[in-house]
Amino acid sequence: MTNARRSRRRSVLRSLVRRAARRLDRLRRGLVSSSRAAGRRVRQWLDRLPRPDELPGPFRRSFWRSPIRGPWLTSVLGLVLLPGILVVFATGLLSYAAYNPDLSYLNDLTPGKGWLGFYLFSWPTDPAWLYRLNQGVHVTLGLMLVPILLAKLWSVLPKLFEWPPVRNPAHALERLSLFLLVGGAVFEFATGIVNVQQWYVFPGSFYTLHFYGGWVFVAALVVHTGLKTPTVIRALRHGGLLRELRTDTAHTRPEPSDAEGLVSPAPAAPTISRRGALAFAGAGSLLVLVLSAGQSIGGPLRRTAVLAPHGQDTGSGPLDFQINVTAAQASIKAAETGASWRLTLGRTGADPGTPVSLTRAELLAMPLHTARLSINCVEGWSTGGQSWTGVRLRDLARLAGADRPASLLVESLERGGAFRHAVLSPAQIMDPSSLLALHVNGSDLSPDHGYPARVIVPAAPGVHNTKWVTRLTFGS
Amino acid sequence: MKRLARWYGANPLHLLALLGCFALAGYASAQLVKSHPLAVAVWFLGAVVGHDLLLLPLYSIADRSALAAIRDRSPRLPAVPWINYLRVPAGLSGLLLLIWFPLILRLGTDYHASTTLSPDPFLWHWLAVTGALFLLSAAMLALRLRRAPHPTASPSTASRGGKNRHNPAGAPRPAPPPATREPPRTARQDADETAPVRPLPARPGADETDTDDHGADSAKRNPPTRSQAASPGDEGERPAAGRPSSMGQEPHDP
Numbered sequence: 137m138t139n140a141r142r143s144r145r146r147s148v149l150r151s152l153v154r155r156a157a158r159r160l161d162r163l164r165r166g167l168v169s170s171s172r173a174a175g176r177r178v179r180q181w182l183d184r185l186p187r188p189d190e191l192p193g194p195f196r197r198s199f200w201r202s203p204i205r206g207p208w209l210t211s212v213l214g215l216v217l218l219p220g221i222l223v224v225f226a227t228g229l230l231s232y233a234a235y236n237p238d239l240s241y242l243n244d245l246t247p248g249k250g251w252l253g254f255y256l257f258s259w260p261t262d263p264a265w266l267y268r269l270n271q272g273v274h275v276t277l278g279l280m281l282v283p284i285l286l287a288k289l290w291s292v293l294p295k296l297f298e299w300p301p302v303r304n305p306a307h308a309l310e311r312l313s314l315f316l317l318v319g320g321a322v323f324e325f326a327t328g329i330v331n332v333q334q335w336y337v338f339p340g341s342f343y344t345l346h347f348y349g350g351w352v353f354v355a356a357l358v359v360h361t362g363l364k365t366p367t368v369i370r371a372l373r374h375g376g377l378l379r380e381l382r383t384d385t386a387h388t389r390p391e392p393s394d395a396e397g398l399v400s401p402a403p404a405a406p407t408i409s410r411r412g413a414l415a416f417a418g419a420g421s422l423l424v425l426v427l428s429a430g431q432s433i434g435g436p437l438r439r440t441a442v443l444a445p446h447g448q449d450t451g452s453g454p455l456d457f458q459i460n461v462t463a464a465q466a467s468i469k470a471a472e473t474g475a476s477w478r479l480t481l482g483r484t485g486a487d488p489g490t491p492v493s494l495t496r497a498e499l500l501a502m503p504l505h506t507a508r509l510s511i512n513c514v515e516g517w518s519t520g521g522q523s524w525t526g527v528r529l530r531d532l533a534r535l536a537g538a539d540r541p542a543s544l545l546v547e548s549l550e551r552g553g554a555f556r557h558a559v560l561s562p563a564q565i566m567d568p569s570s571l572l573a574l575h576v577n578g579s580d581l582s583p584d585h586g587y588p589a590r591v592i593v594p595a596a597p598g599v600h601n602t603k604w605v606t607r608l609t610f611g612s
Numbered sequence: 613m614k615r616l617a618r619w620y621g622a623n624p625l626h627l628l629a630l631l632g633c634f635a636l637a638g639y640a641s642a643q644l645v646k647s648h649p650l651a652v653a654v655w656f657l658g659a660v661v662g663h664d665l666l667l668l669p670l671y672s673i674a675d676r677s678a679l680a681a682i683r684d685r686s687p688r689l690p691a692v693p694w695i696n697y698l699r700v701p702a703g704l705s706g707l708l709l710l711i712w713f714p715l716i717l718r719l720g721t722d723y724h725a726s727t728t729l730s731p732d733p734f735l736w737h738w739l740a741v742t743g744a745l746f747l748l749s750a751a752m753l754a755l756r757l758r759r760a761p762h763p764t765a766s767p768s769t770a771s772r773g774g775k776n777r778h779n780p781a782g783a784p785r786p787a788p789p790p791a792t793r794e795p796p797r798t799a800r801q802d803a804d805e806t807a808p809v810r811p812l813p814a815r816p817g818a819d820e821t822d823t824d825d826h827g828a829d830s831a832k833r834n835p836p837t838r839s840q841a842a843s844p845g846d847e848g849e850r851p852a853a854g855r856p857s858s859m860g861q862e863p864h865d866p
Contacts, residue, residue, distance in 0.1 A: 448730065
């Protein structure tokens, strides 16, 4: 190759590159000018909006008078709320896991969960109080966070009336995420609170709504936490956490005006200090704790839960403990549970064999065992420990010819409802405390407690302790 | 890139985080709205509107009305921050009602059928707890009043304070502690009497409004914060910001 050819080729290349660069530049300029034009239009539109001081009511910043509103109070409330909500979210996911949703579609009340219902482990049976603690914390802590959440939302209300409503795309997106945050928070708290009071006004299955609503809320919460961390650090560094907590009403001052627009430009004189406002919210939490924890703790403390749904004393007889579905409500007829009642034991697999049918007397003739266990509801209350006597599930598995069962499908006489059946895991079947109970506290089961026989499994969600059992099918 | 960031209005990471949020939330809401899309959307929107535009304005108005009503009625109010003795029990009682209203108002129709428990006691329990909270609060206020210095001499002097303008020391008063720099009480009452129609200064006492010179006075002595400095006298109605709350002449601790 001669030098002349090489240089010619180089010059052609160079001209090509130059032409491409020119074209790119033109394109870029076109884009810039059109985006500038768009920006100008947006700015013109923003300029035409009325100014904040010409606006009515809450859009005027001086409408907001509280002298304690500001980044400090909001930050402290956020710092209290965040760990609380994370605990409630974690216990919520654990409660989801406690149903062993991977075992069978019958256990999964959040169908179509995709990636969100990721499932990490088989729910253990030991310690037996695990689900009681989990749900007690989930519900009671959730209720305790209500006043903190209310205070937090109060502290940022002026932001709802920000003007101009949208400053730039970033602002618009962030406000949209705040809609998900506030909507998600109130939605989650509201569905949970009405569900524990059995006021089923929400559209659809509680499990589905509360589960996916929780994910929407947490998605927005994670981003909000990330975006606001610098603000929180700045506010606390500036205001000083302890200094402000030592300040009484007389010495409470408004914060210096902030970029967030929370501080009132026309603050009234304080009627409560910041620590007073925090104590007010904290007193609300404490009151809710005192008036509802008793339904999870049980015993003599149950009566302290005067406003909780399961805080009433039911008496001291062997059958006097909390229930959540009566035989009448489940349409269980006396004829079905009388002398004609049989327990059918079956197994699935390549060789299902013939099902075994047992009368109640035959069950009572088997080796009986007693376990002291509580029934713990997803709604947060517990029956407290009761003495259950019956046949071990693992003995029944052997009788059915399933020595190492992979699952157990428990079916009830109930005709409807999501909990007329449940699928138990191998760990739940083989636990020595897992029983098909026939007696409780030395007495025959009552119809409302599941006569003729019910399942009782340590640490399982209450609804998996199926009542009025008619068939047990062991999977292989 | 820089231009894009300027147009967007924030760091590109901000955009990335929000897009991640919307992806996750969108994925979850796709499942959420599967069965009753409209009803779920209404619930979500209702949650925001119900709290931000109903509940919060309602309790704010209640709070301000309590402040305003009693301020205008009684010039003989004790010189302690009484509002919190009303606010706290009312707020706590309202909180309990907000959480437990389905039980209290017996909205869950199946409660008795499924639990065999009586739906009756909740209303009475709530009323009893409310009563106890108010009683406790009243007892604490009474204790506080006993410890507090007595308000000005005779009620008639106090209520007709306008005639007392030049006799601020109408009654012997304990000297204010150095922290609270108050104009004498009667003078403040004067100000209040001469300006009876005021847009709700969210102040605890009936007698706690300031004339401008007092505000300026206190601002001089208490170095103002930035926000105060930026807005002196921007609205005639504004009571001096940041002045020590004058509730009583003793330092107090709510």
